[in-house]
Amino acid sequence: MQIDLSTRVVPGPNVLFREIDGEAVLLDLRGEAYFGLNGIGTAIWHAATRASSLGDAVPSLLAQFEVDETTLTKDVLALAEELVMCGLLTVQTP
Amino acid sequence: VTANCYRFAQLTIASDFELEELPPAPAESAAAFSIRAGTDRPRPEAFHHQWESKEGVYGRIARTERGFWLSFVRGCDFAIDCDRAEIEYFPHALEPSIWRHLLLSQVVPSALSQVGHLLLHGGAVAIGERAVALLGPSGSGKSSLSAALQQRGHALLADDTFLLEGSAPPRVHGTCPWIRLWDDSAEALLGLKPTHGDDKQKIRTVSPGGVALGAIVFLSQSSRSSACRLEPVSGSQAVVELLRNSFQLDGAHPNTAENQFLRLTALAKTVPCHRLWYRHSFADLPAVCSQLEALS
Numbered sequence: 001m002q003i004d005l006s007t008r009v010v011p012g013p014n015v016l017f018r019e020i021d022g023e024a025v026l027l028d029l030r031g032e033a034y035f036g037l038n039g040i041g042t043a044i045w046h047a048a049t050r051a052s053s054l055g056d057a058v059p060s061l062l063a064q065f066e067v068d069e070t071t072l073t074k075d076v077l078a079l080a081e082e083l084v085m086c087g088l089l090t091v092q093t094p
Numbered sequence: 095v096t097a098n099c100y101r102f103a104q105l106t107i108a109s110d111f112e113l114e115e116l117p118p119a120p121a122e123s124a125a126a127f128s129i130r131a132g133t134d135r136p137r138p139e140a141f142h143h144q145w146e147s148k149e150g151v152y153g154r155i156a157r158t159e160r161g162f163w164l165s166f167v168r169g170c171d172f173a174i175d176c177d178r179a180e181i182e183y184f185p186h187a188l189e190p191s192i193w194r195h196l197l198l199s200q201v202v203p204s205a206l207s208q209v210g211h212l213l214l215h216g217g218a219v220a221i222g223e224r225a226v227a228l229l230g231p232s233g234s235g236k237s238s239l240s241a242a243l244q245q246r247g248h249a250l251l252a253d254d255t256f257l258l259e260g261s262a263p264p265r266v267h268g269t270c271p272w273i274r275l276w277d278d279s280a281e282a283l284l285g286l287k288p289t290h291g292d293d294k295q296k297i298r299t300v301s302p303g304g305v306a307l308g309a310i311v312f313l314s315q316s317s318r319s320s321a322c323r324l325e326p327v328s329g330s331q332a333v334v335e336l337l338r339n340s341f342q343l344d345g346a347h348p349n350t351a352e353n354q355f356l357r358l359t360a361l362a363k364t365v366p367c368h369r370l371w372y373r374h375s376f377a378d379l380p381a382v383c384s385q386l387e388a389l390s
Binding site for chain 2: 014016018020021023024025027029030034035036037038042
């Protein structure tokens with residue numbers, strides 16, 4: 001699936017999310033698999049699932065981390081693509 | 095007909111045959127599960143999970159109309175009915191000790207987890223007034239390290255599996271009063287003669303129960319020649335490791351899986367978690383034990 005800055009993502013329907021000390025653990029009930037997110041990954045998860053698109057998630061993340069926009073945008077797209085492939089995020093079509 | 099009641103952690107299990115491996119429980123105590131010879135062998139359509147060791151697949155789990163079907167390559171098949179709190183056994187091994195070990199080390203802990211108890215695969219030793227849990231995959235040295243700590247005067251709480259009761263902090267209850275060691279460990283650590291068998295030696299112990307959990311240590315083998323290293327583990331990584339070392343019959347069951355996930359997350363938040371990197375060498379064990387003793 002093509003992921004770009006206009007894509008809107010939401011948590012997968014069978015995914016449990018739990019935050020712990022600024023990091024997160026995701027449990028996918030459907031695949032019976034579990035994943036850990038570090039602090040940056042957790043921040044991207046929050047921003048991406050609350051924003052209307054992945055592009056809209058970038059400004060709030062830029063305010064949190066000392067990173068240039070190009071690098072951050074690349075990281076957001078890469079993580080979103082990986083999480084969609086694993087079924088942890090679902091692409092929401094308009 | 096069920097006539098024998100035994101203590102398993104702080105719970106009671108009932109059995110239609112004698113389980114001399116376990117201490118007796120008061121006959122009037124309510125059994126968390128009853129074990130009896132199976133009659134109707136279920137015919138599950140598909141297995142949804144399998145257990146693997148270095149030698150390959152050794153067991154598989156299937157959902158059935160009334161619960162779960164656990165099929166082990168060596169030893170026995172078991173049917174678990176969680177609603178009736180029953181475990182039926184269908185042995186196909188000539189040696190009863192093989193399937194009895196599977197029953198106590200895999201089947202009963204899995205069944206108890208499915209009905210809401212929290213059990214972890216690992217050892218535990220009381221250091222001072224607190225328990226230190228030792229978790230890691232098969233072959234990571236849990237039993238040898240537990241035995242080495244026991245030899246230094248610390249009470250062994252569990253060798254293979256323990257139940258956590260309550261929270262803040264949870265209390266550790268070992269499930270079976272024994273430690274299993276390969277010949278070399280039994281000889282080097284406890285001075286026992288080798289049996290030259292193809293399985294571990296089972297050595298009976300007396301384990302106190304209900305010790306507050308003070309630390310969780312994930313064991314990892316180090317190839318470095320330097321001394322052992324103990325380092326904190328982040329919360330998310332700890333939860334992933336705890337999930338890996340928990341008992342689960344159906345990870346896709348919403349209520350059970352979510353309940354366990356939430357409890358393990360809470361556990362990682364309340365109990366300090368560490369990773370221990372160390373070489374598997376009897377000569378290094380005193381230094382490793384000293385590091386663990388410093389946790390208390």
